[in-house]
Amino acid sequence: MFQIVNKERATATHHWFFLIQPYDCPERLLGAAAAYDIRYRFERAVEAFPPEAVAEYVRCLCNPATTHATCEDYRAGASIDLVHDEADRQQNKKVTCPLLASWSATGSVGRTQEVLQIWRDYAMDVCGHSLPCGRSIPEEMPDAAYAALTEVLLEKD
Numbered sequence: 001m002f003q004i005v006n007k008e009r010a011t012a013t014h015h016w017f018f019l020i021q022p023y024d025c026p027e028r029l030l031g032a033a034a035a036y037d038i039r040y041r042f043e044r045a046v047e048a049f050p051p052e053a054v055a056e057y058v059r060c061l062c063n064p065a066t067t068h069a070t071c072e073d074y075r076a077g078a079s080i081d082l083v084h085d086e087a088d089r090q091q092n093k094k095v096t097c098p099l100l101a102s103w104s105a106t107g108s109v110g111r112t113q114e115v116l117q118i119w120r121d122y123a124m125d126v127c128g129h130s131l132p133c134g135r136s137i138p139e140e141m142p143d144a145a146y147a148a149l150t151e152v153l154l155e156k157d
Helices: 007-012 014-019 025-045 051-061 064-077 080-090 108-112 115-120 142-156
Strands: 099-104 126-131
Touching: 007 014, 007 108, 014 025, 014 064, 025 051, 025 064, 051 064, 064 080, 099 108, 099 115, 099 142, 115 126, 126 142
Parallel strands: 099 126
Antiparallel strands: none
């Protein structure tokens, strides 16, 4: 992600760059407007995120511990995770368990990247495909997500 960022990616994934800011800037800003942040991002896909699902996301993100943990996860992705990834690449280490990659057919990832090839650089057993939805695959296409997961898990048993 951080190696291929351009204007389109940065615009589509602005939250990545916001949430990696040092403690406690994003925590405070989200704490002041957590409900707005969730509704801004999720209510545009009403069919995927019905009001009760949005309300649950709001409830969770309004918990300061959840907000902090979310920020820490993104911070790790922009710091120590990159260090670990580079160390693994230097030692030619790859993920050995089966890896299923799914991505949005309508999003910027599928338009700008060769997803399966990228994951093959990191893992030994990669399969997957794009799905005709936005970036929230489990919410937008739960049956397809379930089918893809069970196919890979049952095939690998």
